[in-house]
Amino acid sequence: MSLILFIEQILNGVQFGVMLFLMAAGLTLIFGVMGLINLAHGSLYMIGAFAAASVAGLTGSFGLALIASLAAAAAAGALIELTVIRRLYDRDHLDQVLATFALILIFSEGTRWAFGSFPLFLEIPPYLSGPVTLPGGIEYPLYRLAIIGVGLLVAAGLFALIARTRIGIQIRAGESDREMIAALGINISALYTTVFALGAALAGLAGALIGAIQSVQVGMGEPVLILAFVVIVIGGIGSIKGALVGALLVGLTDTLGRVLLPAVFSQFMAPQAASSVGASLASMSIYILMAGVLVMRPSGLFGKA
Amino acid sequence: MRREPLLNATVFLGLLAVPLWAWAVDEPFTITLATRVAILALAGVGLNLALGLGGLVSLGHAVFFGIGGYAMGILASHAQSYSALIEWPVLIEGTKSMPVIWLVAMGASGLAALAIGALSLRTSGVYFIMITLAFGQMFYYFAIGWPAYGGEDGLSIYVRNGFPGLNTLDPIQFFAICYVILGLALWVFSRLACSAFGLALGAARQNAERVMAVGIAPYRLRLVAFTLSGVITGLAGALFADLNRFVSPVMFSWQTSGEIMVFVILGGVARLFGPVIGAVVFIFLEHMLGGLSEYWHIYLGAVLLVVVLFARGGIIGLVAGRERRHD
Numbered sequence: 001m002s003l004i005l006f007i008e009q010i011l012n013g014v015q016f017g018v019m020l021f022l023m024a025a026g027l028t029l030i031f032g033v034m035g036l037i038n039l040a041h042g043s044l045y046m047i048g049a050f051a052a053a054s055v056a057g058l059t060g061s062f063g064l065a066l067i068a069s070l071a072a073a074a075a076a077g078a079l080i081e082l083t084v085i086r087r088l089y090d091r092d093h094l095d096q097v098l099a100t101f102a103l104i105l106i107f108s109e110g111t112r113w114a115f116g117s118f119p120l121f122l123e124i125p126p127y128l129s130g131p132v133t134l135p136g137g138i139e140y141p142l143y144r145l146a147i148i149g150v151g152l153l154v155a156a157g158l159f160a161l162i163a164r165t166r167i168g169i170q171i172r173a174g175e176s177d178r179e180m181i182a183a184l185g186i187n188i189s190a191l192y193t194t195v196f197a198l199g200a201a202l203a204g205l206a207g208a209l210i211g212a213i214q215s216v217q218v219g220m221g222e223p224v225l226i227l228a229f230v231v232i233v234i235g236g237i238g239s240i241k242g243a244l245v246g247a248l249l250v251g252l253t254d255t256l257g258r259v260l261l262p263a264v265f266s267q268f269m270a271p272q273a274a275s276s277v278g279a280s281l282a283s284m285s286i287y288i289l290m291a292g293v294l295v296m297r298p299s300g301l302f303g304k305a
Numbered sequence: 306m307r308r309e310p311l312l313n314a315t316v317f318l319g320l321l322a323v324p325l326w327a328w329a330v331d332e333p334f335t336i337t338l339a340t341r342v343a344i345l346a347l348a349g350v351g352l353n354l355a356l357g358l359g360g361l362v363s364l365g366h367a368v369f370f371g372i373g374g375y376a377m378g379i380l381a382s383h384a385q386s387y388s389a390l391i392e393w394p395v396l397i398e399g400t401k402s403m404p405v406i407w408l409v410a411m412g413a414s415g416l417a418a419l420a421i422g423a424l425s426l427r428t429s430g431v432y433f434i435m436i437t438l439a440f441g442q443m444f445y446y447f448a449i450g451w452p453a454y455g456g457e458d459g460l461s462i463y464v465r466n467g468f469p470g471l472n473t474l475d476p477i478q479f480f481a482i483c484y485v486i487l488g489l490a491l492w493v494f495s496r497l498a499c500s501a502f503g504l505a506l507g508a509a510r511q512n513a514e515r516v517m518a519v520g521i522a523p524y525r526l527r528l529v530a531f532t533l534s535g536v537i538t539g540l541a542g543a544l545f546a547d548l549n550r551f552v553s554p555v556m557f558s559w560q561t562s563g564e565i566m567v568f569v570i571l572g573g574v575a576r577l578f579g580p581v582i583g584a585v586v587f588i589f590l591e592h593m594l595g596g597l598s599e600y601w602h603i604y605l606g607a608v609l610l611v612v613v614l615f616a617r618g619g620i621i622g623l624v625a626g627r628e629r630r631h632d
Contacts, residue, residue, distance in 0.1 A: 037431050087614055093431055094362050098570050099613045101563050105606030113600045226442045226559065229435040237431060280450040287443035291424050294436065298427045 004138050009259050010252065015144045017251025018151025022206035023228035024235070024243040025158055026199025032238030033174045033195050034089055039100035040080065041203055041228070042221025043107035048073040048204025049211035049220060050111060053120040062125035066208055073204020074197040076107075081196040086189065104222070112218045119215035122208070147209050154202065155244055162240060171195060175238060227254075230286055234293045236303025245301060250286050257285035309625035313578040316585065317491075321484060328477045336476040337548070338592065342584045343483040344544045349568035349580025350490045351537030356566070357575030358503055359530040360510030361426075364562050365437030368421065368444045369414040369535040371557035373542025375448070376410035378460040378552035385463065403468045403482070406543055414539025415532050422531035426524055441562050448554035459553025466547055473547075483544055487581070490537055495577050497533075506530050538565070571612060573619030582620050 027041050051072030056065035080103060088096045124143045131139040162168040170191055173181045182188040207221065214220070231250050235242025262278030269277065293301060320339060327335035348370055355361040383390045383399025390397040400406060425436045449457045465473045473479045497503045509516045509523035516523055546552045555561065564587070572583030590608065594601035616623050 031431060037434060084610065084614070093434060094356070094570070094574070095613050095617075097362060097364065097434060098566065099610055101567070102606040102609035102613065105602045105609070109600045109602040109606070113603070222559065223442075226438055230439050233432055233435050233439070276450070276452050280447055283446035283450050284443050287439055290436070290439060294424060294427060299432070 004136075005259075007136070007138055008140060009255055011140055011144065011148070013252035013255035014248065015148050015151075015251070016255055017248040018148050018155075019206050019210055020224070020227055020231050020251055021151060021155060021244050021247035022202045022209075023224055024231040024247050025155070025240055026202045027228055028232045028235070028238055028240060028243045029171070029195055030199045031232070033171055034192055036085065036088060037093055037096050037100070038085070038199075039097060039225065040103035040107065041199070042223075042225030043104050044073045044077055044200040044203040044221070045207035045224055046107070046111060046218065046221040047076050048201075048207035049122070049216040050115060050120065050207075051204065052208035052211055053122045053216045054115075056122055057120070062123075062128070062212075065122065066205065069204045069208030070201045073207070074201040076204075077200025078193055078197040081193050085196060086192065089192070108218050115218075117218065119217035120211075122211040122216055124212045143212065150205075150209065154205070158202075158240060167191075167194065227286070230290050232300070234290055234300055236300030238304070239300070239302040242300055242302030249289065253289050254282075254286050257282040261285070309576070309578075309621060312582075312621065312624055316578055316582055317488075320581070320585065324477060324480050333476045336480050338588055340476065340480045340483050340548055341545075342581075342588050343480065343487045344541050344548060345565070345568060345588070346581040346584040347483070347487045347490055347544065348538045348541035348565050349572070349584055350487070350494055351534045351539075351541060352565050353534075353569050353575065353580050354494060354497070354537065355531050355534035356569055357579065358498060358506050358510070359527050359534075361527060361531060361534075362434050363425075363437040363531070363534075364434050364559065364566065365421065365439075365441035366534070366538050366565050367557050367559065367561035368441050369418055369538040370542035370545070370561060370565065371444060371448065371552075371554070372414040372417050373410035373539035373544075374546035374552040374556045375454065375460075375542075376413050376539070377406045377466065377543040377546040378462065379454055380406050380409060381462045381466055382454070382460050401464070401466045403466045403473070403547070406466060406547075407540055410539045410543035411536045414542070415536040418532045418535025418539075419528070422528045422535075426527050426531065438559060438562070441557065441559055445554055445557040445559070448557050455553070457554060459551060459555075462546075462550045462552075465550055479548070483548075486540065486544070490540075491577060491581070493537075498577070502526070502529070567609060571609070571619055573621030576619070576621045579619060579621055586620060 023041065023045060026044075027038060030036055030038050030041075048069035052065040052069040055068035056062060059065075084099060084103065088099055128143045128146050130142055132142040132145060134140055162171060170181065170186055173186075174188070174191060174195075178188065181191075206224075210224075211220075227250060228247075231246040232243055233246075234249060235244070235246030258279070261282045262275045265274035265278045297303070320342060324336040324339040327333070327339070348366070351369070352363065352366045355363050355366075379390070380399045381401055384401045385399070388399070390399055421437065421440050425433055425440070428436060448454075454460055465479065467473055468482060471478045471482065473482070498507075505516065505521050506526045509521070509526050513523045516526075542556060545556070568580045568583035568587055570579075570583065571586055572579035572581065590605055591601065594604045598604070612619060
């Protein structure tokens with residue numbers, strides 16, 4: 001395999017990882033602050049993608065589409081937090097899983113009802129399409145590079161928000177002692193709604209950005225949701241840093257595994273068998289990675305033991 | 306509490322009476338619906354063992370359902386094409402015999418449950434939910450990516466597998482097989498729940514520290530419960546594949562895991578007949594709402610939300626009252 005192809009694949013892995021981080025960051029924040037497991041996070045991703053695709057279809061502006069995805073997902077997030085999710089904070093995980101599973105059913109079928117079963121398409125804007133030449137003569141799609149940039153920017157912003165701002169202090173305090181910060185006069189239910197809407201907006205943004213590469217369709221969120229779960233299990237639940245490291249690990253393992261494993265097997269197997277065995281194993285590689293991390297550290301790389 | 310045994314008996318006899326009536330008036334579709342209920346209830350009984358008695362919120366029980374299904378699909382497809390499963394080191398051929406398929410399905414899903422449980426039970430709480438979900442997804446993608454047995458398209462079996470002395474193609478006879486197995490599984494569940502093992506398992510769910518303090522290792526209890534639970538769900542998977550004469554990766558999907566969990570919750574967690582009542586209601590809703598609207602999952606979601614938010618303890622909890630607190 002040539003070096004250029006290898007570097008391209010590494011970039012693809014980073015791009016995938018950065019998108020997973022946007023999903024995983026919201027999930028891990030919501031779990032860290034409210035102790036809630038939210039299966040409906042994938043639906044918020046889908047809502048972001050659908051909002052972006054419809055606004056882009058109406059106005060033709062990609063920038064407006066991104067803003068719409070953030071707004072729609074945040075609004076949907078705030079709405080379900082106010083109506084359903086807030087009744088679940090005191091419940092056990094089983095009730096949380098079921099209620100958010102019910103929300104997935106409602107959102108997925110509702111979207112199918114409103115938009116139909118056919119996928120929508122979100123065009124990459126002209127100023128972001130086409131390849132760009134990187135140092136070393138590597139040609140790489142500009143849009144994917146932009147995704148990496150946006151993702152890293154959001155990650156930096158999130159770290160700054162949590163480390164430097166007043167709301168960040170409240171979030172960190174909420175993670176360590178919920179009753180105490182309520183006793184200190186912080187409006188805890190407003191804080192919960194804000195955190196939930198923030199996580200939802202990040203998921204919506206990820207959905208819109210990925211929607212321009214893949215098709216926008218019902219059920220697009222759940223595979224990503226499950227990968228985001230793998231990410232936060234690897235990184236440690238509640239840790240933003242863990243989510244970033246876990247997301248990059250998962251993104252790189254998945255992308256490189258798909259390219260490298262069939263090549264490795266073709267060294268000592270017939271090409272056809274090698275590609276099928278390699279592909280099957282590659283699709284399992286991130287779960288094997290997760291199992292390996294768990295054997296060594298049951299609460300994840302950055303989790304509190 | 307006295308209302309619960311009455312409810313259980315009504316449901317169990319009702320599940321027998323409806324197909325018998327359908328048989329008398331020649332409505333094979335209703336018999337097939339009742340068979341579906343019995344099989345899905347069996348899968349739920351399996352999950353209820355882990356979820357209800359053990360408190361293990363597994364979102365990956367589709368793995369065992371799917372392994373059971375594929376055990377049937379692989380064995381029967383080899384028997385169908387007269388090709389050997391493995392020729393070396395020993396010759397293993399496919400089979401069309403249900404009892405053999407059941408044993409293989411239970412063995413394979415039990416082994417998988419042992420392996421997945423051994424890894425997942427090192428964690429608890431949310432980690433456990435996410436990890437079982439992730440393992441389910443791993444099997445799902447594996448089944449899609451493995452072209453030897455149909456890949457994404459799945460496997461069709463042309464003739465239902467045989468059971469000695471019965472004609473399994475006759476809907477009522479196949480229903481009888483599933484009904485008897487469901488009855489046996491319920492009996493095993495009720496015996497387990499009041500055995501020393503079941504009591505220790507329930508104690509470990511309520512307070513693991515105290516259980517450890519009296520010298521019982523919760524990890525081993527839970528691993529045994531998880532494995533048994535996988536075995537039962539695997540058997541249900543083999544029966545489900547035989548009902549449809551078709552297996553596909555959908556059996557492994559996370560929606561399947563979610564639906565099995567919905568049966569248990571809708572009926573009532575940890576109640577003996579929870580999964581049975583849940584499966585009856587689920588299939589009834591699917592049939593009724595599915596006829597009303599193509600988008601019946603919206604209503605299912607709404608029903609589920611209401612049950613979770615307002616009717617804790619499921620349908621049995623509503624009818625027979627909350628379970629007595631033991632602590």
